[in-house]
Amino acid sequence: MKYCSDCKVKIDGDRNHCPLCFREVKEIDNEKTFDYPFAERKKDEKYQKNNTFVFKLFVFMSICVVSICLFINYYLINEHQIFTKWWSLVVLSSVIYVWVLIGHTIISRRSVFEKILAQLLAIMFLLWTCEFISPNKTWLINYVFPSISISTVLSLLMITFIRKDKSWLLSFVVITIILTVVSILSFIYLEDKHVLNIINLAISGITLLGYFTFGYQAIKQEFARKFHL
Amino acid sequence: MQKKNWYPLDNAAKIYPPNTTEASPFVFSFTARLASEVDPEVLQKAVNLSLEVMPTFKTRLKRGIFWYYLERNNKVATVKPQPAHYLKQITPESNNGYMFEVFYRKNTVTINLHHSLTDGTGGTNFFLEILFEYFKLMGYDVESEGVIRPSAAPHAYEESEDTFRVFDKKLKNNSEKEYSAYKFKGTPFSHDGYGIVCGVCKVDQLKALAKQYGATVTEYLAALYMYVIYETCLQGKPEKNKRVQILVPINLRKRFSSNTVRNFSLFVRLKHDFHNEISFEECIELCKKQLAEGSTTEKIEQLIHSNVKLEKNPFMKIIPLFLKDIAMRLVYRRVGENLQSGDLSNIGLIKTPESFSKYLKDIAFVIGPTASAQQNITVIGYNGKIYISSARGYVETRIERELFKRLAKNGVELTIYSNYWESEV
Ligand SMILES: [Zn+2]
Numbered sequence: 001m002k003y004c005s006d007c008k009v010k011i012d013g014d015r016n017h018c019p020l021c022f023r024e025v026k027e028i029d030n031e032k033t034f035d036y037p038f039a040e041r042k043k044d045e046k047y048q049k050n051n052t053f054v055f056k057l058f059v060f061m062s063i064c065v066v067s068i069c070l071f072i073n074y075y076l077i078n079e080h081q082i083f084t085k086w087w088s089l090v091v092l093s094s095v096i097y098v099w100v101l102i103g104h105t106i107i108s109r110r111s112v113f114e115k116i117l118a119q120l121l122a123i124m125f126l127l128w129t130c131e132f133i134s135p136n137k138t139w140l141i142n143y144v145f146p147s148i149s150i151s152t153v154l155s156l157l158m159i160t161f162i163r164k165d166k167s168w169l170l171s172f173v174v175i176t177i178i179l180t181v182v183s184i185l186s187f188i189y190l191e192d193k194h195v196l197n198i199i200n201l202a203i204s205g206i207t208l209l210g211y212f213t214f215g216y217q218a219i220k221q222e223f224a225r226k227f228h229l
Numbered sequence: 230m231q232k233k234n235w236y237p238l239d240n241a242a243k244i245y246p247p248n249t250t251e252a253s254p255f256v257f258s259f260t261a262r263l264a265s266e267v268d269p270e271v272l273q274k275a276v277n278l279s280l281e282v283m284p285t286f287k288t289r290l291k292r293g294i295f296w297y298y299l300e301r302n303n304k305v306a307t308v309k310p311q312p313a314h315y316l317k318q319i320t321p322e323s324n325n326g327y328m329f330e331v332f333y334r335k336n337t338v339t340i341n342l343h344h345s346l347t348d349g350t351g352g353t354n355f356f357l358e359i360l361f362e363y364f365k366l367m368g369y370d371v372e373s374e375g376v377i378r379p380s381a382a383p384h385a386y387e388e389s390e391d392t393f394r395v396f397d398k399k400l401k402n403n404s405e406k407e408y409s410a411y412k413f414k415g416t417p418f419s420h421d422g423y424g425i426v427c428g429v430c431k432v433d434q435l436k437a438l439a440k441q442y443g444a445t446v447t448e449y450l451a452a453l454y455m456y457v458i459y460e461t462c463l464q465g466k467p468e469k470n471k472r473v474q475i476l477v478p479i480n481l482r483k484r485f486s487s488n489t490v491r492n493f494s495l496f497v498r499l500k501h502d503f504h505n506e507i508s509f510e511e512c513i514e515l516c517k518k519q520l521a522e523g524s525t526t527e528k529i530e531q532l533i534h535s536n537v538k539l540e541k542n543p544f545m546k547i548i549p550l551f552l553k554d555i556a557m558r559l560v561y562r563r564v565g566e567n568l569q570s571g572d573l574s575n576i577g578l579i580k581t582p583e584s585f586s587k588y589l590k591d592i593a594f595v596i597g598p599t600a601s602a603q604q605n606i607t608v609i610g611y612n613g614k615i616y617i618s619s620a621r622g623y624v625e626t627r628i629e630r631e632l633f634k635r636l637a638k639n640g641v642e643l644t645i646y647s648n649y650w651e652s653e654v
Contacts, residue, residue, distance in 0.1 A: 001644070007630065008637040009428070010644040019426055019647030020630040109322060111292070167300070225235050225300065226293045229546045 003028045058102075062095050085133045093129040097122045113171035116152070117178075123148060141186055146200035149179045153204045166215070170222040173211050180204040234301035236285065240393035240536055241492035242345040246290060246297050247554035248561045251421070253599035254318035255344040257607075259356045260337055262591040267333040268367070273308045275363035276331050279355065280306060282362075285389040285490055286355055289326030290345060292550055297345075302326050311339055314422040315648060316597035316620060319343050331359065338363070344492070349576045349594065350480050351490040357581060364588055374582035392487040397537040398530050409567040410474035410500070413462065413603045415623025424650040426629045427593055427618040428643045430636070432578070435615050438639050442513045446608070447575040450617070451477055451499055452509070452516040454573050454606050457631040459503045459512075471503040476572045476602075479524050495532050497523030498568065566601030578610035586612055598622040606632075624651045 002011040002025040004018035011018060011025055018025050066088075073088035100122040105115050124145070131140040156172040183201045190197065211219065238246070245255050280287040287306075288299035304325035311334035319341060324330055328343040340359065342352045357377055364371040418424070439449035455473050463471045476496045487493055499519050501512070522528065539545055548556070576594055594609035595618045603622040608615060619629045637643050 004645075007634050007645075009633055010642070012644055012646050013649065015649055015652070017652075019645060019649060020626050020633060022626075165303075225291075225298055227295065228237055228293060228298065229295055 001029050001031045002026060058099075062099070066092050066095055087133055089129045089132060090126075093126040097126045111171065112168050113174060116156075116171070116175050120148070120152065120175075120179075141190065142194040143196055145186065146183070146194070146196040149183060149200050150196075150203050153179060153207050157207055157210075160211075160215075166218045167222065169211075169215055169218050170226060173208070173215075173219055176204060176208050176211065180208055235291075236288070236299045236389055237391070238297050238299065238345060239391035239491045239493075240540055241348070241494070243297070243540065244557055244561055244565065245343070245345040247557045248565075249318065249343070249345075250600070251318050253601070254316065254597050255599065256316050256319060256341050257344065257349065257352065257594070257596040258316055258339055258341045259352060259609075260339045260593040260595075261356070261360060261589055263336045263338065264588050264590055266336050267338055269308055269310075269333055271366045272331065272333055272338065272359075272363055273305075274366055275359050276306055276308055278362045278366075279359045282358060283355055283388070283490060286327075286329060286346060288328070288346075289321060290328055295546060295548070295550055295553075297550070299346075306331065308333060310334060311337070313648075315425055316341065316423055316595065317421075329355075347490055348480075348492045348494045349478065349574060349596075350482060350494065351492070353576060353579055353594075354490050357579070360585070360589060361582075364585070369584075369588050371584040371588070372582055374584065376580050376582045388488055388490050390487075390489055391491060392481070392485065392489045392493045393533055393537055394540075395487075396485050396530070397534055397541075399534060407564070407568050408472055408500075408502075409470065410472050410570045411458070411463065411468065411470045412570060412601070413458075413621075413623065413628075415603065415621070415625045417623055418650060422650055423598055424621045424624070424626070425595060425618060425648045426621075426626065426633075427595075427616060427646040428629075428633050428636070429591070429614055429616050429646070430641045430643050432610055432613050432615050434641045435636070438636070438641060442510070444513055444517055446615070447477065447573070448513065448517050448520055450575070450606065450608060451475055451520070451573045452513040453632060453635060454571070454628075455499060455501065455516065456509050456512045457628055457635065458570065461627045461631050463503050464506075472500060473503060473570050474498055474500040474568055476569050477520065478572070478574050479529070480577075481529065484526065484529070495529060499523075566599075569602050571602045572596055572605040573608075574605065575608040576610075577608075581611065592616065593618055595620050604628060626651070 002013070002016075002018075003009075004011055004021065004023060004025045006023050007018055007020050009018075009020070010028075013019065016024060069088040069091040073086060077084060077086075100118050104110060104118050108115075110118075127140055127144050131137060131144075153176055156175060160166075160169060160172055180201075183197070183204055187193065187197055187201055249255050284301070285299070287302055289302040291298055291300045302325070304327075306325060306327045306329070308331045311332040319328055319330055321328060328346050330341045332339040332341070338360070340352070340356050342355075346352075347355070361371060361373065361377045435446055435449075439446050442449060442452075444452070455475055458473050459471075462468070463473070476498055478494045478496050480494050481487070482489065482493055485493075497520055499516050501507070501515055507515070545553075574594075574596055579592065581589065589611075591614070592609060592611040593616045594607045596605040596607050598605055598620050605620055607618045607620075609618075610616070617633075619632070621629075633643055633645065
């Protein structure tokens with residue numbers, strides 16, 4: 001125990017100065033009453049803020065890649081008529097996809113619903129730009145969307161079976177509903193109905209029916225939680 | 230009926246999640262010094278048992294579409310060694326989703342709690358429950374003695390109720406114009422973390438001192454805190470804003486006979502514009518008057534109603550959460566942050582079973598500073614001693630120095646502890 005003659009208080013601590021007035025203090029006895037839980041800070045312990053350098057580097061690189069490609073693309077089309085396709089759009093959508101994948105899906109703390117939705121939108125946008133520059137303009141809606149939809153619906157269903165914790169169920173159901181609605185719309189407005197569209201519609205419809213038949217209670221509870229007023 | 234495994238946030242807690250940042254963690258902590266070194270494995274078991282007894286804490290914070298809510302959390306709330314950075318923001322991602330953390334170091338146990346879970350009194354109950362389970366597991370002869378709820382008793386509904394809603398009466402609130410408060414100015418630490426200074430004295434001495442002024446300990450310390458701020462930061466200085474406004478929380482459990490372990494306290498704002506200079510005696514009278522006026526049942530019921538009214542408003546209800554978050558941040562900046570210089574929070578003498586005194590030596594209570602209230606004073610009493618702690622977000626110790634110096638000058642024998650954060654590089 002130490003004593004500060006200026007503040008007139010006893011001091012229990014290992015330093016040689018008063019924590020209040022910073023004057024030197026002297027030991028008066030060896031009594032120690034209350035060992036406060038002040039852990040010593042290790043010298044190598046890092047207290048730095050989040051490192052934003054990597055983030056800045058990625059932003060910089062993305063902007064460089066996209067603008068260089070856009071410029072070259074524009075230059076070639078305008079001056080030399082070498083390509084007549086806007087292939088740089090695919091570069092742009094790929095960069096966007098990588099951003100969604102790393103920034104949103106992997107790093108962020110967003111909900112599983114938002115992550116799946118963002119993934120679906122980013123993939124569709126990427127493939128749409130691919131279709132945009134390709135001569136065949138029908139494969140996206142006839143082949144790509146139904147296959148993505150089928151695989152998403154089935155993977156979510158599988159995860160539901162495997163995971164014991166049912167807290168993602170409502171998100172999965174809403175994603176399946178969204179995919180089903182889009183499938184129905186594309187089915188209605190499509191002129192030549194492709195076989196994959198029909199399979200997709202059947203699978204998502206049956207899955208949805210299954211969710212509600214077997215998981216009704218769980219969905220209802222999760223709904224009450226998420227939407228409580 | 231199926232067991233309910235989620236709770237909406239209580240009325241007072243709603244403001245905290247959207248406003249929680251690294252600079253404003255809204256964390257408060259209790260520390261206990263035990264008679265012997267803490268066994269982490271036993272402590273872990275004690276925490277697990279306590280969570281079964283008090284399921285309101287066995288939760289994780291989730292975002293709904295319209296409101297936040299607490300959902301049952303089946304993961305383990307892991308106990309950890311005490312880090313040097315005291316009162317650090319609780320990040321649920323690195324904490325199995327829990328909004329509280331339990332630490333051990335040598336013979337001390339510390340619990341950090343986020344304000345969305347509970348207030349000081351609810352936190353004390355939970356902390357004592359953990360200590361009770363720990364002592365039992367260690368084989369000590371401790372009894373609950375009617376102070377701690379026996380673990381075999383089924384979980385009482387009212388323990389996890391939002392008592393604000395229960396006591397809501399339709400009353401008109403005639404609010405007066407509020408002014409923004411003086412803010413502490415100081416040199417920030419060169420690294421994050423808070424400076425903590427704790428002063429321990431005897432209850433009798435402090436009570437006798439307060440009695441000289443016809444005041445209670447809370448009234449005396451609140452007045453002293455205000456006056457010390459005036460003397461050290463404002464007196465004779467060209468400060469434009471000299472309105473010192475101190476928040477003093479009032480525990481409502483006794484008054485409304487509630488057993489809830491969630492938030493159930495409100496604040497009285499003590500304020501004085503020190504452009505109008507007053508003596509210390511006048512300052513005490515002023516605090517006594519404002520505390521008495523602010524804590525009349527009528528005033529409190531008005532406050533409860535005006536808070537609950539907002540939550541029950543159908544237009545407010547149907548706004549999606551992300552918009553509510555923005556609104557809550559704006560509201561908090563206007564009426565929360567802006568109006569307070571600091572907190573003075575007195576838990577009072579805590580009730581523990583007699584049999585605890587052999588194993589529980591000291592206790593401390595600290596509220597972490599926030600971006601707006603850069604210094605808080607907290608008081609807790611146990612076993613004939615009073616522990617006055619100060620947590621600050623800047624280097625200077627002038628307020629603590631004056632506060633403790635004044636107490637010592639008036640015959641209160643103090644022992645000071647500090648984490649010497651200012652000298653850490
Ligand atoms: Zn001193």
